[in-house]
Amino acid sequence: MNNNYLGVVVYSKAGRDTDRKFVVLDIINDEYVYISDGDLRKVEKPKRKKIKHLFFTNIVFNDMISKRTVSNSEIRKFLQSLGTNKEA
Template identity: 55%
Template sequence: MGKVVHSKSGRDKGKYFIIIGIIDAEYVYISDGDLRKIEKPKKKKLKHLGFTNLMADEIREAILSDGRISNSKIRKFLQVEDIIEEV
């Protein structure tokens, strides 16, 4: 959890997300804090995700400690990381 990924297929292709839950060896829950909010995350197959080297440590700790995280934190983190990656 907390890993930053991008979608390799589907309508959300090319968008960045954070893994917020692990279902099993094939599926995870992802959220971008905007279209896919933390309250209703997207279930996605791992084979359809591209992994980055980025880890959202603050978000990961919040999920593991009390499970409460805000959509705005996810959005802000992904916006900053998109800018860094584009440079």
């Protein structure tokens, strides 16, 4: 299991949420993580997503790592501040 996934900004590559930005909230196992965007997928009910269906960026939400608990509004504001470009 890779703990380096926590707080990383990801884009969905598959499903009805394709090309949406999310933040990795938790790691379930080697195949799945929990993700949230603070809008459609709230922190209280994150989406379970296969790692192979995600595009990982080099962008990390540092508040997620330092506080370990974040609010929906903090995630929304952070993701909106990134814009719409996919960054590797």
